[in-house]
Amino acid sequence: MEIRRQDIHNSDIPLVCRACEARHGGVCGALTSEQLSELNKHSFRNRLETGAEVIGQGETVVNYSNIMRGVVKLTKVMADGRQQIVGLQFAPDFLGRPFLEESAITAEAATESEVCNFPRHVLDRLVKKTPELEHKLHRQALKELDEARDWMLTLGRKSAQEKVASFLYLIATHIDPESVDTSTFDLPLSRADIADFLGLTIETVSRQFTKLRKENVIRLENNRNVTVPDMDRLMRYAGND
Amino acid sequence: MEIRRQDIHNSDIPLVCRACEARHGGVCGALTSEQLSELNKHSFRNRLETGAEVIGQGETVVNYSNIMRGVVKLTKVMADGRQQIVGLQFAPDFLGRPFLEESAITAEAATESEVCNFPRHVLDRLVKKTPELEHKLHRQALKELDEARDWMLTLGRKSAQEKVASFLYLIATHIDPESVDTSTFDLPLSRADIADFLGLTIETVSRQFTKLRKENVIRLENNRNVTVPDMDRLMRYAGND
DNA sequence: GCCGCCAATTGATTTCGATCAAGTGAAAGC
DNA sequence: GCTTTCACTTGATCGAAATCAATTGGCGGC
Numbered sequence: 001m002e003i004r005r006q007d008i009h010n011s012d013i014p015l016v017c018r019a020c021e022a023r024h025g026g027v028c029g030a031l032t033s034e035q036l037s038e039l040n041k042h043s044f045r046n047r048l049e050t051g052a053e054v055i056g057q058g059e060t061v062v063n064y065s066n067i068m069r070g071v072v073k074l075t076k077v078m079a080d081g082r083q084q085i086v087g088l089q090f091a092p093d094f095l096g097r098p099f100l101e102e103s104a105i106t107a108e109a110a111t112e113s114e115v116c117n118f119p120r121h122v123l124d125r126l127v128k129k130t131p132e133l134e135h136k137l138h139r140q141a142l143k144e145l146d147e148a149r150d151w152m153l154t155l156g157r158k159s160a161q162e163k164v165a166s167f168l169y170l171i172a173t174h175i176d177p178e179s180v181d182t183s184t185f186d187l188p189l190s191r192a193d194i195a196d197f198l199g200l201t202i203e204t205v206s207r208q209f210t211k212l213r214k215e216n217v218i219r220l221e222n223n224r225n226v227t228v229p230d231m232d233r234l235m236r237y238a239g240n241d
Numbered sequence: 242m243e244i245r246r247q248d249i250h251n252s253d254i255p256l257v258c259r260a261c262e263a264r265h266g267g268v269c270g271a272l273t274s275e276q277l278s279e280l281n282k283h284s285f286r287n288r289l290e291t292g293a294e295v296i297g298q299g300e301t302v303v304n305y306s307n308i309m310r311g312v313v314k315l316t317k318v319m320a321d322g323r324q325q326i327v328g329l330q331f332a333p334d335f336l337g338r339p340f341l342e343e344s345a346i347t348a349e350a351a352t353e354s355e356v357c358n359f360p361r362h363v364l365d366r367l368v369k370k371t372p373e374l375e376h377k378l379h380r381q382a383l384k385e386l387d388e389a390r391d392w393m394l395t396l397g398r399k400s401a402q403e404k405v406a407s408f409l410y411l412i413a414t415h416i417d418p419e420s421v422d423t424s425t426f427d428l429p430l431s432r433a434d435i436a437d438f439l440g441l442t443i444e445t446v447s448r449q450f451t452k453l454r455k456e457n458v459i460r461l462e463n464n465r466n467v468t469v470p471d472m473d474r475l476m477r478y479a480g481n482d
Numbered sequence: 483g484c485c486g487c488c489a490a491t492t493g494a495t496t497t498c499g500a501t502c503a504a505g506t507g508a509a510a511g512c
Numbered sequence: 513g514c515t516t517t518c519a520c521t522t523g524a525t526c527g528a529a530a531t532c533a534a535t536t537g538g539c540g541g542c
Contacts (some may be wrong), residue, residue, distance in 0.1 A: 078394065146345060203521080446490095
């Protein structure tokens with residue numbers, strides 16, 4: 001028995017949205033076809049090269065985005081250049097901080113990505129009128145909060161080895177939610193980015209990769225491609241018993 | 242010129258809520274007097290001794306709360322006992338994780354506190370019917386997310402001295418939002434709790450307190466009472482230039 | 483007043499990860 | 513084909529914070 005799609009006026013949904021909406025459950029799912037059409041009038045998609053900045057720390061927010069493809073990293077920088085990645089966002093996550101003029105973080109593409117942008121004021125107006133949309137954004141905020149707090153435990157209390165294992169486990173479970181086999185994947189981050197995510201240096205990250213490889217917790221096809229023969233074992237290395 | 246209170250039926254508001262609502266801008270502010278009455282029927286207040294647990298990691302959530310007075314710490318524990326405080330909540334914060342059966346964190350009173358509890362299902366029902374209430378909760382979630390990400394930078398990239406200074410600055414700016422003079426305050430956390438908040442050991446926290454005292458960044462009346470002669474200087478020690 | 487308790491401090495030593503410094507290997511440019 | 517470049521790895525040393533171990537100081541109970 002199949003559950004019917006709720007929206008009747010399927011054909012009224014903008015063409016670009018139709019393909020998109022089918023593929024994922026982003027925030028747009030909360031909108032009626034009319035609202036989607038309205039939003040779509042003001043929205044534009046673009047492709048982001050690795051390293052391309054979506055928004056910078058301290059800048060005025062003009063657009064929100066939906067991640068269509070790729071991984072976006074959220075970073076904070078200190079005045080002296082020290083840097084910390086405070087979040088990773090995967091498709092089809094919503095990207096943006098509602099109700100705030102100025103961004104407290106930098107968002108940039110960790111991999112080659114594609115995003116769908118809409119002007120802040122258009123979405124803000126839509127949120128006011130659409131409780132279901134605010135509910136979706138609320139849920140995403142809570143999800144991000146849960147993830148941030150999980151990561152705080154990792155940053156504050158785990159050893160370098162546990163941190164690296166935790167990172168690998170995180171990627172294995174997030175990179176391709178569709179896939180059944182999560183045991184082989186490409187890392188969306190460079191060693192430098194991983195270091196910034198884990199609060200370590202590149203050298204320490206590299207040494208821990210080597211150590212995990214020598215202990216057969218992971219195999220490395222090349223610098224980016226990882227195979228995890230035993231996911232539970234990796235989880236134990238991550239300290240998540 | 243004074244702005245008039247919005248709610249007309251002021252006298253319909255439950256007595257306990259009236260005193261409370263006047264004092265702070267918690268989530269209840271989003272409710273009509275009827276809703277407040279309804280919620281109040283099922284709510285109960287209680288006093289929490291220091292260390293009293295509101296909810297434990299992995300337990301089923303039956304109540305949400307509003308913090309009326311005091312400070313509540315949110316902690317995560319690893320299987321081997323390592324512990325990390327992932328958030329501090331001050332009055333009049335809302336306490337709880339909407340839309341989740343099971344708590345991912347432990348919440349316990351850091352100081353002697355007072356909370357107002359309401360059954361989860363009652364508030365959940367109210368949220369569904371009251372967009373303004375969900376909006377308030379959404380805003381609080383985003384605030385907590387911002388704070389969590391700020392703290393991730395502290396945990397991942399700051400030195401022990403910067404961490405302790407950051408903690409003192411956080412407390413100075415949060416403990417008593419009413420007060421004009423934020424330069425003298427009591428710490429709501431023991432050294433052990435501070436260590437768990439900063440991802441350090443008690444000994445290191447203690448040494449940094451001593452160091453900050455010797456460098457005249459702070460004065461200590463006793464273990465708990467702190468005076469900050471120059472808040473900007475403390476901020477610089479915290480690495481927030 | 484003295485004891486016991488607990489929180490915090492202080493000191494000595496160790497350890498883990500940072501720093502400094504080469505070295506490797508793959509891809510791009512000439 | 514060779515060099516250059518860039519990301520990563522590996523090695524040697526250093527240093528900040530952890531660990532181990534007393535000691536201090538305040539407070540409640542008797």
